[in-house]
Amino acid sequence: MTGAKPMTTRHTLAATGMHLAYGTREVVSNLDIAIPPGKLTVIVGANACGKSTMLRGLARLLAPTHGTVLLDGKSIHAMSTREVATILGVLPQSPTAPESIVVADLVGRGRYPHQGWFRRWTAEDDAAVAEALAATDTLELADRPVDELSGGQRQRVWIAMALAQKTDLLLLDEPTTFLDINHQVEVLDLLTDLVRGGRTVVVVLHDLNLACRYADHIVAMKAGRLVAEGRPVEVVTEELVRDVFSMDSRVVVDPISQTPMIVPIGRHHAQARENA
Amino acid sequence: MEASVRPTVMRYQATLALGLLGLAVIVAMVAFLSMTVGARAIPLDMVWTALTAFDPDSTDHRIIWDLRLPRTLIGLLVGAALGLSGAVLQGATRNPLADTSILGIHAGAAVFVVMGITLFGITQLSIYVWLAFAGAGVAMFVVYGIASIGREGATPVKLALVGAAMTAALTSVVSAVLLMSPTTFDQLRFWQVGSLAGRDMAVLMQVLPFLLAGIVLALATARMLDGLSLGEDVARSLGQNVKISRAIAGLAAVILAGSATAAAGPIAFVGLTVPHVARAVTGPNYRWILPYSMLLAPILLLGADIIGRVVAPPGEVQVGIVTAAIGAPFFIALVRRRKLATL
Amino acid sequence: MTTLVEASGISAIRQSLAARRRRVTTLLVVALLAAIAASLYLGDYPVAPDAIVRSLLSPLTGEVNRGVDFIVLNVRLPRTTLAILTGVAFGLSGAIFQTLLRNPLASPDIIGISHGASAAAVICMLVFGITGVGVSLGALAGAMLTAFAIYALAWRGGVTPYRVVLVGIAIAAIMGAIISYLFTRARLQEAQEALAWLVGSLNAANLNDILPLAGALVLLIPATVYLVRSLDVLQLGDDAATALGNRVEPTKLALIVVAVAHAAFATAAAGPVGFVAFVAGPIARALLAGAGGGFLQSALVGAIVMLGSDMVAQHALPATQLPVGVVTGIFGAGFLLWFLAAANRQGRGG
Numbered sequence: 001m002t003g004a005k006p007m008t009t010r011h012t013l014a015a016t017g018m019h020l021a022y023g024t025r026e027v028v029s030n031l032d033i034a035i036p037p038g039k040l041t042v043i044v045g046a047n048a049c050g051k052s053t054m055l056r057g058l059a060r061l062l063a064p065t066h067g068t069v070l071l072d073g074k075s076i077h078a079m080s081t082r083e084v085a086t087i088l089g090v091l092p093q094s095p096t097a098p099e100s101i102v103v104a105d106l107v108g109r110g111r112y113p114h115q116g117w118f119r120r121w122t123a124e125d126d127a128a129v130a131e132a133l134a135a136t137d138t139l140e141l142a143d144r145p146v147d148e149l150s151g152g153q154r155q156r157v158w159i160a161m162a163l164a165q166k167t168d169l170l171l172l173d174e175p176t177t178f179l180d181i182n183h184q185v186e187v188l189d190l191l192t193d194l195v196r197g198g199r200t201v202v203v204v205l206h207d208l209n210l211a212c213r214y215a216d217h218i219v220a221m222k223a224g225r226l227v228a229e230g231r232p233v234e235v236v237t238e239e240l241v242r243d244v245f246s247m248d249s250r251v252v253v254d255p256i257s258q259t260p261m262i263v264p265i266g267r268h269h270a271q272a273r274e275n276a
Numbered sequence: 277m278e279a280s281v282r283p284t285v286m287r288y289q290a291t292l293a294l295g296l297l298g299l300a301v302i303v304a305m306v307a308f309l310s311m312t313v314g315a316r317a318i319p320l321d322m323v324w325t326a327l328t329a330f331d332p333d334s335t336d337h338r339i340i341w342d343l344r345l346p347r348t349l350i351g352l353l354v355g356a357a358l359g360l361s362g363a364v365l366q367g368a369t370r371n372p373l374a375d376t377s378i379l380g381i382h383a384g385a386a387v388f389v390v391m392g393i394t395l396f397g398i399t400q401l402s403i404y405v406w407l408a409f410a411g412a413g414v415a416m417f418v419v420y421g422i423a424s425i426g427r428e429g430a431t432p433v434k435l436a437l438v439g440a441a442m443t444a445a446l447t448s449v450v451s452a453v454l455l456m457s458p459t460t461f462d463q464l465r466f467w468q469v470g471s472l473a474g475r476d477m478a479v480l481m482q483v484l485p486f487l488l489a490g491i492v493l494a495l496a497t498a499r500m501l502d503g504l505s506l507g508e509d510v511a512r513s514l515g516q517n518v519k520i521s522r523a524i525a526g527l528a529a530v531i532l533a534g535s536a537t538a539a540a541g542p543i544a545f546v547g548l549t550v551p552h553v554a555r556a557v558t559g560p561n562y563r564w565i566l567p568y569s570m571l572l573a574p575i576l577l578l579g580a581d582i583i584g585r586v587v588a589p590p591g592e593v594q595v596g597i598v599t600a601a602i603g604a605p606f607f608i609a610l611v612r613r614r615k616l617a618t619l
Numbered sequence: 620m621t622t623l624v625e626a627s628g629i630s631a632i633r634q635s636l637a638a639r640r641r642r643v644t645t646l647l648v649v650a651l652l653a654a655i656a657a658s659l660y661l662g663d664y665p666v667a668p669d670a671i672v673r674s675l676l677s678p679l680t681g682e683v684n685r686g687v688d689f690i691v692l693n694v695r696l697p698r699t700t701l702a703i704l705t706g707v708a709f710g711l712s713g714a715i716f717q718t719l720l721r722n723p724l725a726s727p728d729i730i731g732i733s734h735g736a737s738a739a740a741v742i743c744m745l746v747f748g749i750t751g752v753g754v755s756l757g758a759l760a761g762a763m764l765t766a767f768a769i770y771a772l773a774w775r776g777g778v779t780p781y782r783v784v785l786v787g788i789a790i791a792a793i794m795g796a797i798i799s800y801l802f803t804r805a806r807l808q809e810a811q812e813a814l815a816w817l818v819g820s821l822n823a824a825n826l827n828d829i830l831p832l833a834g835a836l837v838l839l840i841p842a843t844v845y846l847v848r849s850l851d852v853l854q855l856g857d858d859a860a861t862a863l864g865n866r867v868e869p870t871k872l873a874l875i876v877v878a879v880a881h882a883a884f885a886t887a888a889a890g891p892v893g894f895v896a897f898v899a900g901p902i903a904r905a906l907l908a909g910a911g912g913g914f915l916q917s918a919l920v921g922a923i924v925m926l927g928s929d930m931v932a933q934h935a936l937p938a939t940q941l942p943v944g945v946v947t948g949i950f951g952a953g954f955l956l957w958f959l960a961a962a963n964r965q966g967r968g969g
Contacts, residue, residue: 085864
């Protein structure tokens with residue numbers, strides 16, 4: 001059943017009229033979104049705008065109070081969660097590592113949905129773990145206890161766990177936190193590789209410029225609603241940044257990737273804006 | 277930004293300060309209530325004249341001075357001590373289950389009291405006090421000593437495990453003695469419940485210096501606990517010596533819990549739950565959690581003691597039982613209603 | 620492709636972890652066998668080892684030696700068997716709770732389950748004057764009802780470890796208060812008898828204690844084996860477990876039911892023997908040092924602690940037989956402290 005799926009079937013993920021709430025506090029209201037298949041979608045927005053919550057909703061980690069999330073046109077909550085886990089992988093924001101677990105063991109837990117009562121660990125699982133570790137540049141850490149790793153190494157190991165799940169759709173909530181700039185770029189390069197290989201990736205990012213550079217499709221959120229979506233060159237403007245982040249900025253062309261690059265202004269440099 | 281944050285913070289602090297004042301008023305009211313209620317009801321004005329113009333010939337006055345006042349004062353102080361020691365221990369170990377009963381303090385006190393009864397035939401409460409205090413101190417010292425072997429010192433997990441191990445070991449000793457000596461069991465079953473009954477001024481004077489010193493020391497740890505609550509690394513980077521902070525917090529907790537146990541027997545529930553209630557009100561800020569715990573706990577303890585005096589006449593129900601019976605349902609309701617801040 | 624080489628590297632790491640698990644398991648099995656042998660051999664009435672073996676085999680060989688058979692088959696074997704079964708059940712119960720609730724303190728003897736069983740048993744004894752099997756049934760019912768109450772009260776669209784633990788300690792306090800209250804009201808003689816039950820004992824172990832527990836374990840152990848696999852992912856947090864295809868809430872409920880049943884049946888058979896459930900998991904994990912697994916090993920540690928403690932309880936004092944619960948605390952605590960100190964010296968403690 002696993003791995004045998006032809007790569008030509010692209011899985012689709014969408015939400016219609018989705019409301020998400022924690023208790024009585026509604027965080028996302030009436031949201032419609034369709035994740036473009038085979039693309040890298042980046043979700044941006046200010047803190048507490050509901051972007052992580054939306055990702056949790058799409059990932060069926062949080063059931064919507066109204067509306068539906070559709071995976072391949074079917075309601076995701078009506079599907080068996082095991083079946084979903086072979087199509088859709090998620091890296092949640094703060095997973096916990098069991099005490100003194102070894103890296104290879106932790107990453108191996110990403111193979112859980114592919115195993116069952118009768119199908120235990122196989123060479124295919126070893127290969128998937130090795131591939132995930134290699135892709136995140138953590139292969140040499142494989143026999144180290146996770147407790148002993150640095151924050152950045154730990155973050156890459158968690159990404160490796162999500163990769164080991166080998167799903168066509170991959171949702172990651174701020175995978176670049178704790179990472180040095182070089183590792184941030186490596187992770188985003190890696191996600192781009194995955195997308196070129198035919199997968200669909202959705203990622204919540206803090207860094208607007210990296211978002212613009214890497215996103216095929218950018219989704220901007222504010223107060224639980226979508227403000228704009230589309231290709232970064234088409235939607236990222238100074239007005240959008242002001243609307244979403246309540247901050248004045250200049251949007252220039254990124255000299256490396258020709259994508260929009262946001263240069264924040266701030267209070268002390270308001271003079272410069274006047275002069276410009 | 278600053279302009280908009282300052283008033284909010286100040287309003288928050290003002291609200292909390294006002295709440296603290298309100299609690300202090302309730303504490304005073306409960307204290308007076310505690311002097312009027314009992315097998316012989318004494319009206320409030322009589323309490324007042326007894327306190328202000330003592331007449332040695334009046335039975336009521338003598339009851340107030342010999343029984344009710346020491347009992348009330350001990351209730352207030354023991355309550356404050358239990359609340360504070362619980363809050364300090366939970367903060368220092370960052371474990372919601374950390375409590376004097378889990379960290380071996382009660383078991384240590386119980387072992388010493390049991391030994392005193394069995395080996396030396398001691399039956400006076402005033403000597404139990406010293407035994408309990410010594411037992412609590414020795415137990416905590418040993419627990420802390422074992423837990424701090426090794427590079428990283430007494431980490432929360434090690435403290436909890438060693439404390440629980442010590443509790444179990446000492447409880448086993450107590451059980452063994454009790455099973456073999458019915459007379460000791462007969463004495464201990466009443467002490468072990470936890471009670472404020474029959475405590476006189478002499479008992480109060482015995483533990484008073486320790487309780488006061490403990491309260492001051494505990495209140496002084498607030499800043500350290502706030503640092504520790506962010507995690508050891510952050511605490512260290514804020515310039516805090518984590519080991520020393522934990523040791524001071526541990527010392528404060530031992531002094532408080534030891535003297536509280538000495539005065540009233542092992543009362544488990546107050547120290548465990550009151551800090552959670554305080555935290556639900558104040559948010560994660562020990563500069564408020566500590567004073568709130570210090571005032572909330574006596575209200576629970578003394579309130580429970582008053583109820584215990586009237587609920588089953590002609591006898592009394594011990595305060596240790598009533599606190600659990602009242603406090604636990606309230607605590608469960610709180611756990612269900614609010615998302616309690618994790619430690 | 621270097622992946623093949625790398626995959627073999629991963630496979631090697633997994634195998635070395637598995638080898639460590641096997642070494643620990645072997646060590647524990649050997650220790651358990653030694654304890655069983657000692658438990659059958661030790662006693663006031665001396666029986667030669669070969670006579671013990673012949674007596675054990677007598678149901679097959681038909682050889683009869685009344686005196687020895689009585690000692691071995693009717694006295695020592697039931698006691699040894701009950702120690703192993705209760706040890707396994709307590710060990711598994713504690714390890715499941717500690718892993719599920721992600722708190723090393725969260726064993727059934729801390730979060731209220733044992734207190735519920737104890738309170739029910741004490742009520743049976745001191746209020747209704749019930750003795751014998753009735754007390755065991757009462758304890759069983761008490762443990763189940765308490766666990767149900769804790770779960771129901773902690774439920775708010777799901778259960779979180781934190782809520783379960785907090786509700787559990789509150790329930791434990793209520794149950795403890797009930798016990799203390801009944802103790803102060805009861806006649807000394809009766810209170811003393813109740814205290815003896817509360818400490819937990821294997822004295823006078825017989826088939827009536829063993830059979831219900833053995834029957835329960837026949838069902839519970841396969842269920843445990845099936846369910847603990849989910850703990851591999853539940854340990855990573857609810858979100859991560861859901862993401863990996865685990866139905867989190869039903870799995871948690873099933874795990875709690877199984878863990879409670881282990882503790883409840885063991886308590887009904889031997890009383891709320893303290894600390895075995897608490898200590899088995901940490902000792903097993905300290906031995907494994909991150910090699911994964913831990914449940915089989917916890918069960919073995921539980922059995923060893925129980926059996927070892929019972930031997931000490933029987934033979935430590937020449938004139939008296941102590942109840943096993945007196946020793947498990949001391950024995951288990953010593954064991955745990957020693958491991959913590961050992962782990963500390965190697966600088967990887969706690």
